[in-house]
Amino acid sequence: MNKKRRSPGRRLAGVVMLFYFLAFLLLALRDRDTLGFILCVSVPLLIFLGTTLLPRLFPTDRLLMSLTNFLCALGVLILYDTKPDYAIQQVLAYGVGLGGMLFCIYLVRMSRGWGRITTVIMPMALAFLAFPLLFGKEINGAQNWIVLGSLSFQPSEIVKPALVICLSWRMSSRQHLVWVLFGTLCLLLLALQRDFGTALIYFLSTILLFWCSTGHLPLTLLGLAAGGGAAWWGYQHFAHVRRRVAIWLNPWRDSENAGYQLIQGLMAIASGGLFGVGLGLGAPTSIPVYASDFIFAVICEQFGLVFGICVLLIFVALILRSAMIAVSARRRFHSLLAAGSAAMIGIQAFLIIGGVLKLIPLTGVTLPFISYGGTSLVSCLCLVGLIQGVESLNEEELEQDAHLAMLSR
Amino acid sequence: MSAEWYEVVSLAARYLFAFLGCLIVLRAFIWLWSDHVERHRRLRNLPDAGIIGEFVVLAGSRDLSEGTSLPVPWEGNMGSVRSCDIVVPCEGIRPRHLFFSYEEGVGLIIHLRRGCAAEVDGVALDHGSDGRKTPLRHGSFLRIGSALLRLRVFAGLDANAGFPEAEFPSNGEGIRSDYSAPDDAFPQVLSSVPPEFSHACQNPSPLSPDAVNSVPSVHAPSFEPAVSNAVPSSPASSISVPKTDGSNPSPLFPDASQTASKELASPLSSSGRKRRSERWEADWSE
Numbered sequence: 001m002n003k004k005r006r007s008p009g010r011r012l013a014g015v016v017m018l019f020y021f022l023a024f025l026l027l028a029l030r031d032r033d034t035l036g037f038i039l040c041v042s043v044p045l046l047i048f049l050g051t052t053l054l055p056r057l058f059p060t061d062r063l064l065m066s067l068t069n070f071l072c073a074l075g076v077l078i079l080y081d082t083k084p085d086y087a088i089q090q091v092l093a094y095g096v097g098l099g100g101m102l103f104c105i106y107l108v109r110m111s112r113g114w115g116r117i118t119t120v121i122m123p124m125a126l127a128f129l130a131f132p133l134l135f136g137k138e139i140n141g142a143q144n145w146i147v148l149g150s151l152s153f154q155p156s157e158i159v160k161p162a163l164v165i166c167l168s169w170r171m172s173s174r175q176h177l178v179w180v181l182f183g184t185l186c187l188l189l190l191a192l193q194r195d196f197g198t199a200l201i202y203f204l205s206t207i208l209l210f211w212c213s214t215g216h217l218p219l220t221l222l223g224l225a226a227g228g229g230a231a232w233w234g235y236q237h238f239a240h241v242r243r244r245v246a247i248w249l250n251p252w253r254d255s256e257n258a259g260y261q262l263i264q265g266l267m268a269i270a271s272g273g274l275f276g277v278g279l280g281l282g283a284p285t286s287i288p289v290y291a292s293d294f295i296f297a298v299i300c301e302q303f304g305l306v307f308g309i310c311v312l313l314i315f316v317a318l319i320l321r322s323a324m325i326a327v328s329a330r331r332r333f334h335s336l337l338a339a340g341s342a343a344m345i346g347i348q349a350f351l352i353i354g355g356v357l358k359l360i361p362l363t364g365v366t367l368p369f370i371s372y373g374g375t376s377l378v379s380c381l382c383l384v385g386l387i388q389g390v391e392s393l394n395e396e397e398l399e400q401d402a403h404l405a406m407l408s409r
Numbered sequence: 410m411s412a413e414w415y416e417v418v419s420l421a422a423r424y425l426f427a428f429l430g431c432l433i434v435l436r437a438f439i440w441l442w443s444d445h446v447e448r449h450r451r452l453r454n455l456p457d458a459g460i461i462g463e464f465v466v467l468a469g470s471r472d473l474s475e476g477t478s479l480p481v482p483w484e485g486n487m488g489s490v491r492s493c494d495i496v497v498p499c500e501g502i503r504p505r506h507l508f509f510s511y512e513e514g515v516g517l518i519i520h521l522r523r524g525c526a527a528e529v530d531g532v533a534l535d536h537g538s539d540g541r542k543t544p545l546r547h548g549s550f551l552r553i554g555s556a557l558l559r560l561r562v563f564a565g566l567d568a569n570a571g572f573p574e575a576e577f578p579s580n581g582e583g584i585r586s587d588y589s590a591p592d593d594a595f596p597q598v599l600s601s602v603p604p605e606f607s608h609a610c611q612n613p614s615p616l617s618p619d620a621v622n623s624v625p626s627v628h629a630p631s632f633e634p635a636v637s638n639a640v641p642s643s644p645a646s647s648i649s650v651p652k653t654d655g656s657n658p659s660p661l662f663p664d665a666s667q668t669a670s671k672e673l674a675s676p677l678s679s680s681g682r683k684r685r686s687e688r689w690e691a692d693w694s695e
Contacts (some may be wrong), residue, residue, distance in 0.1 A: 008440035020431040026422060027449070029410045047556060063440050136655065154616050215492075238591060275427050278419035303426055310430035317437045324445065330483045332510070398451060401458040 009062045017044035017072050023077050023279055030280050035084060045074050047294065056350035057303065058102055059392030061325070068375040068384050071369035072097075074311070075393045078298055079291060079372055082284050086291055086372045093374035097381030104382045106162065108389025115173070118166045122182050124160040128155040129189040136193065142364065144195040156190060156198040157375040158343055161382040165192070167206060168336035171213040179206075189306050194240060197363030201348050203227050209336055214327075248361035262287040265297035269305070276304030282389045293364055296356045312353065315368075319346045325391045338390040341383040459483065462497065462547070462562035463513045469556055472498040481517070481560070484510040487553070501554025509545075516544030517560060525582070528552040 013043075020043045020245035028036025050069045051406060072094050080087035097327040111117060132155055136143045144154050161185060170179035183206045207227065211220040234241050251259030251266075271277060284290050284298040300308040321344030329335040345368045354363035366376040372407045410418070452458055483493025488505040497506075505528060508520040521527055523536045529543045530550050538618055552649040585599040 012433065012436040012440055015429055015432050019426065019433065022422065022429075023426065026415075027420075028421060030415045032410075057416055061443065063437070066440075067437060077483060246439050275423045278416065278423050279426065281416060281419055303430065304423060306427045310427075310434045313434045314437060317434070317441055321441060322443075324448075328448070332484045371424040398448075398455070398458060401455045402451070405457065 003039075004284050006401075009051055009066065011152065012063075012066050015049060016048050016066065016073075020044050020047065020073050020077065020097075024080070027077075027081055028278055034082070035088075036080070039076070039080060043076065047073060059105060059395070060388050061321070061391040064318065064321055064384060064388060064391070066316055067321070068369060068381070069316075070314060071311075072381075074299070075295070075370035075372070075377075078187060078284075078295055078302070078370070081280055081302070082298065083291060083372075089374065090372060090377065092289060093377045094381075096374070097378040100378050100382040101385035101388065104385025105389040108334070108337065108386055109392060112166075116168045118169045119256075121162045122178075125159045126182075126185055126189065128159055129193075131155050132193055133189070142193055142195040142197075144190075144193045144198070151209045154198075156193075156195055157373075157379040159186070160201075160343070160379045161386060162336060163202060163385065164205070164209075164340040164344060164386065167209050168333055168340050170208060170335055172331075172333035189407040191234070192276070194236065194238065196238075196241060197351065197365040200351065200363060201344060201365065204347045205340055205343045208347075212339045213251045213336055244361045245361075248355075250360065251358070261294065262356075262358060262362060264288065265294045266358060267359070268301040269308075270307075272301040272304050274304050274306050276300070276302050276307065278302065292364075292366050292376075293352060293371070294356055295367050295371045296353050299370075315346070315349045318342075323385045325387055325394060328394045328398060329390050330394070334390045334393060338387045341386045345380060345383055431491055448654045460563070461517070462560060464551070464558040467550075467557040467559055469497075470499040473556065478561075479558070481511070484508075497553065497556050497558070502556065507552055512544075516546040516549070519542050526553075550597075578687065580599040617681075 017093050019038055024036055024040035024043060028040050030036075047066075047069050048216065051066045054065060072090075076087050076090050076094070116340055118395055122324075132144050134144055135146060137145045137147050137152075139145050144156055144409065145152055146155060154404050163183075166182055167179050170176075170182070181203070186202055187199050190196070190202065204227075207220060207223045209221065211217070214220075235245060246253070247259050247262055251262040253259065255263050264359065268282070268287055269284065275281075280304050282301045284301055287294045287297055296308065296311070299311060319342050320346075322338055326335050326338035329338060333388050348365055349364050352365050353368050354360040366373045368380045369377065459479045459482055460482055462481045462483055463618065464471055466475055466477045466479065469475055469477065479495050479497070482494050486505050487493055487497060487507050487509060489496065489498050489502045492505040493505060495509075503525055505522055505523045507522060509517055510520075511517050519527060519529060519534060521534055521536045521556070525536060527534050528551070529545055532543050534543060545560045547560065549560050551558045551560065591689040
């Protein structure tokens with residue numbers, strides 16, 4: 001008797017749905033909260049729809065969608081456990097991000113005049129980055145926030161997809177002077193805001209894109225060396241940077257003040273052990289900025305190191321999938337677009353997880369998809385949208401080839 | 410649920426969550442791998458995937474014999490080193506000589522690297538020249554270094570891929586726009602190249618004035634509509650090239666036009682394409 005095998009997509013979706021159903025149910029039983037019960041049903045349902053229904057309506061890659069949904073839902077779960085108000089805001093931001101993702105998919109699919117689009121985007125991006133210098137608010141040492149009433153956002157997050165699009169197009173059309181100028185101006189504006197974490201993401205993504213575009217290793221290494229030189233100069237001239245490095249080298253020297261955050265994070269990870277202290281238990285709120293920068297420490301505390309490694313591997317799977325899409329793309333621009341988007345997500349994840357684990361100096365950036373932050377979530381989903389757009393074009397071209405091959409037989 | 414009971418349940422559930430986390434990762438990677446395998450399986454059956462046509466070598470070198478066909482991807486580099494998308498190991502060609510990209514409705518656009526030179530249909534290009542002004546189309550000639558290549562674009566990529574000005578003949582009822590040019594057309598090209606022209610091809614530089622005059626003005630435009638839509642409006646319109654000595658033009662592709670006529674009866678049975686697929690499959694398996 002033929003037993004129908006379930007597709008890998010459905011198998012994955014089934015496990016993810018079970019995971020979130022149980023997790024939200026547990027928290028809902030603890031608090032006896034209506035919101036918890038609503039989330040316990042709606043999050044698995046959304047994951048099911050996102051994995052099965054959405055790819056039928058829109059040209060999206062199901063695996064990328066599943067991985068992204070898993071990470072976004074994990075963020076909502078942790079935020080609901082620690083601060084339910086944030087969870088609601090994060091769900092709203094996810095809705096906006098989903099719209100942004102679909103827009104980016106169709107932008108990649110439909111757009112033809114990328115030269116004109118990037119010509120418009122580039123000055124807009126620079127103006128956006130310059131905006132906080134004039135009207136910005138300084139938070140945690142960096143003047144990179146714009147506050148409009150109850151709404152606050154980081155322009156540098158919104159510019160990320162624009163940067164990837166502009167660099168990819170200018171590199172693919174070999175307009176080297178234009179992209180070098182644009183990239184340098186972006187970095188300069190970020191340096192003026194003292195937002196070195198985002199500047200590092202921009203810089204490393206640009207260097208990686210350059211290497212993907214040209215394969216010129218000596219120039220790439222030269223660029224990295226120039227970045228190293230700039231970092232050294234920054235270390236010498238900015239007390240803010242020197243303090244971060246000093247905390248990284250020895251957080252215990254000032255354990256009650258500057259090193260407090262890192263120490264609390266490390267202690268949370270250590271107390272979680274292999275399997276965690278249990279969902280809803282422990283003291284995640286004792287870590288400063290636990291909802292955004294240090295959310296990985298909260299995950300490790302509640303679910304344990306095993307689950308923390310699983311989250312890392314999910315990021316690896318996402319990057320691998322994006323790299324496969326980039327390699328399969330037939331156009332240089334599409335290839336760079338997918339590679340640049342993946343690089344930006346991967347570098348950001350590495351920087352913050354490395355910082356939390358004390359592998360590298362801490363940079364105040366968010367963990368993609370998981371951390372609390374509407375702008376960050378929307379920006380990351382837009383980057384995924386760009387990758388999805390390239391993948392949908394790849395699929396379309398492959399189907400076209402199959403059709404032609406069938407005709408020629 | 411009381412705080413004590415919650416603690417007990419949560420402590421027990423952490424093992425389940427760790428297990429589910431591992432299962433999610435495992436299934437994600439299984440999906441990733443199965444998709445990778447599936448894509449490879451599909452590509453194995455599609456030897457033309459990602460290829461817009463081929464360059465046929467009219468004049469090459471010891472390492473690149475005449476008649477060799479070089480598959481042309483949508484975009485890439487052409488040069489003498491193996492890392493290039495199209496490797497042309499001939500005299501006068503630099504490791505990375507030029508970058509090319511195909512644009513639907515325009516043709517294959519050439520961007521030369523600094524210090525490199527090339528000729529498209531007899532028009533000399535240099536670094537910084539706008540490749541869009543001289544795109545390579547179906548049947549165009551490209552000369553780099555000592556090599557002379559002729560482009561063949563696969564029909565069916567697009568309804569009018571590379572042939573914006575080509576029109577369907579009025580008597581072309583029932584003919585598909587995705588008709589593929591017969592593969593045996595290019596061996597005919599090689600066998601029909603006049604000796605004077607062949608000699609000119611093998612001379613690295615300068616190209617003989619006769620060849621320069623004959624290549625762009627006569628070959629390409631007359632070749633285009635005949636193969637793009639594959640329907641000569643009449644037998645008399647078969648592709649021809651004037652002899653360099655100035656005598657009457659002789660049919661360049663008599664067999665090709667005959668094959669095209671045969672194909673009109675059954676436009677879908679493009680046996681040439683199948684043969685090419687088999688040939689490439691054999692090449693790739695090596």
